[in-house]
Amino acid sequence: MGSERELLPATIGRPGGFSNPLWILGSRYSVATAGCSGSRYENYKSKNFPPLTLNHYVDVFVQLVTKEFERIPRNRASDNLTRVQRRALIDLGHLDDIVIKPSDKGGNVVLWPRSMYEKEASRQLRDNVCYKRLTFNPLSKYKQELAAILELGVEEGVITQKQFSYLLPEHPAVATLYLLPKIHKGLENPPGRPIVAGNNSLSEPICRYIDHFLKPIVESLPSYLRDTTDILRRLDGIQLDQDALLVTCDVEALYTSIRHADGLEAVEKFLLMTDFEPETCEFILNLLRFALTHNFFLFGDLLYLQIQGTAMGAACAPSYANCFLGLWERRIFMLEPPALIEKVSLWGRFIDDILFVWHGSIDELGSFMDQLNNNNYNIKLTYKYGRTNMEFLDVLFNIESDGYISSNVYRKKTSTNSLLHATSSHPKPLISNIPVGQFLRMKRICSSDTFFEEQAKDLTNRFKERGYRQQDISKAYSRAKNTPRNNLLMQPKQKNPDNQGATEKSKGTCSEHRSSQE
Template identity: 55%
Template sequence: MIHRGDLSSQAMKDTTAALNRLNDITMEDNMLLVTADVEALYTSIRHTDGLTAVKFFLETSNLPRDLSELLLKLLNFILTHNFFTFKDCFFLQTQGTAMGAACAPSYANLFLGAWERKIFLTDPIQGIERVHNWMRYIDDVLFIWQGTLEELHVFMKDLNRNTENIKLTYKAGSEMEFLDIKMKTDKEGKIKTEVFRKQTATNSLLHAESAHIPSTIKGIPVGQFLRLKRICSDELSFEQQAADLKIRFRERGYSRKNIERAYRRAKFTPRKELLCPNEEDKKLKTAREGNATRLITTYNKNWKKLTSTISKYWPILHTDKNISQLITKQPKITARRAQNLKDRLVHSHYIPEKNNPFGTKGPKWGCFPCKNCKACENIQRGDTFWDQKYKKEYKITQYISCKTSGIIYHATCPCGKIYIGLTTREFKLRVGEHIRDIENAKSEEHIESLKTLPRHFKLCHQCNPKGLVFKGIDKLFETSKRLWGRSTYQRWRSLPGERFLNEIEDLQEEVEVR
């Protein structure tokens, strides 16, 4: 029978918890295995019902009242601020929770826990006494029905007649599937189990050549064979499914030696140990790893060199009395998964404003001279440039320094005239050329042979570049710089109100792509 005093025992933590329950069950002739699934659970929970269920369990816990109230407010905010897009339109979800929300599984669990409490304790429905060993993992339910199939149909019909918007689909028989367990009843009434795989399942095992640390690749076969041993209730089913698993590992590039080592370990490990792990050992391991000095970084091809270098020079830190008290004997180096194709190709609808490539303390978009080179004396810092006649400000939407190559730049003469130029080389090289051309114009007798800036400064400023200010205003793409650069140059040259030094020049002569 169901344990009516403690319904928390009916919520399954994982497959192992379900297996331990199934091992103690003996089926009678008039009993059926029943599996049920709650239809669209996450999207069916009304906000008021879900919050009421969470509030009930928070009140029965030992949490302080103010913390419980804060959790309810935060949960209410999450539920009432979930937006999604469909055909380029934004919608607000008014019922249920998003499946991707971190709190969604716990929220759904508590909601169904409150519903179970109602149907078993506070307001039991007719036929509930025929239900034995009710087990649930989020929205998947397994129980044993003592009665006929027709009586089960009536019971499930009554169970679906509720005010919580819960609808269950179900199957019943002597052979059922629950989670990754396939169950069948033998002649003695014992439930035999083996691993369940859908007919449409593909070989999705991690490939042996994927970008993961070697210990992960070696550990996957061990984990999979131990899982087989844990779920398979007899040796024959273990051997049959192990043979199939070996083939699938070979298809994914794993070595025979690695596969065979994992198989032998699982074969000679008692199933009882896998079903009842030593909790003390787990606690000791958790405490030991929790106190370790941990380095977490993204895995890359130089991982072996990185770990060996850290291990080699780590003892140096222990020579310092103060540091040695803060670190452990050896660090725990953990690899974070590197980006895969999905990470690179699939992106969120939310695109943050790319305002700062150097973090919160670095420079924003604009022109930023380094102040360490001679050209920077004539390069102006700023994120905008000004149209004097029309009093209009233009924002620079790229990060440009004196070392940036491939840019459109803006030069302002002391007399107020404007020069727009283009270069594919480093900005500081082009600025330096302009300054030298102006200074060298003193000795040039033929003014017509001078370029725009030197000619202007020879006629108007006695070849003195003082007061000439440059600012990068746009960046070119890496490809097709010439074609794209000329079109962008023309766009900036067409700004209204500017008085251009080079407006009388032929565009072909003036756009200097170097």
């Protein structure tokens, strides 16, 4: 049996990229370091705890330690709520006809009538393509099936016995479904985003394990956008033609739209482009197949099985969805390019949000989007375009008269002042550093001093509304103002630069593998 470090390689090869760098935002052609050293999974300690009654000395020890803890003086935190506010919270908690949830976007707290909440959940769960009612609890049966997969992994030397114990929970809980209201799509009768809370569930450990391997693949995709800073860094200094359009696309209901066969095919193809052993690839696919086909959950007092898509809430769901769309992008840019593809440049994607530049007419753009929507992947794209500006994530991009792209902060209309209140019972250093982080974020996003000053003024007012001291606000503002924006856009340093040699070795391995596949 190989060592644990052999089972989780330190580096991973980049899957095949797109052929034309003009189409790719920031074209990522270097091999990504996976950081798959395996230590994260080697060192998981057993959760088994022996009964204290087995040993009298242990029992006495626990009693003595407990008494010592009881002698420690307790500093009771002062209540930062008035009696009226505290009473109001208790009364709200006792109301059965409302459901209190955070909004899907915008940081709001939403009081959702329970009848409306349950009606929206029923509407989604009646979709026989995605969900199926269960008449029994399959937990014991599913646990046995997972144990068989893991035992095979141990026999083949893919995982150790310690990893087996971690990946198979002894007393798993049943996952539950809840909805987050999408009030940005409508304040009256808003749709809900389904989230499966799988904490301590049967699939939670294997989903984390799967994500450990898929994340490096996702980060090496040519279209991959890590975050807002990554987008700003790549668009910095870009000059566009006079007739260029900024276009954003959104993949509708991505997580529930991915057919299991299509998603597994995408992951398999990308795994085969790495230097993982065949047994490791097969083991990851078996675990992923189990996680997809055994995702059952409770809503109310009814059990459901998800038969299409992946659970939003699973640790591997974003990476899985990224791999799926990565294969689709590979098809449209390399294998089966649609007409007018040559009019696309700077294509980048943050999970299901796509940004690109269009060098054609509006009618041609419509024709191009129709072709993208005519696919065998069950993908449906909606899009917006702008000749002078376009919002993407939390940034408003503007095309200036000289063709250069400027950026400003974008906030949705439904966004509220959700900054943590200064009197919140959090550590004081944490609260005092919130203004610093927020003003630095403004400086990073705003491409001009004028934009920054406008946003800083608005941010100052919002901090004052939340009880922050003017001294802390001014200090944070000055620090951000005096920080060069280029410093905030710099590429973060690699956590483990010593892996460079291993990365170079992985490049050759993966290139040879791709050549043999082609």
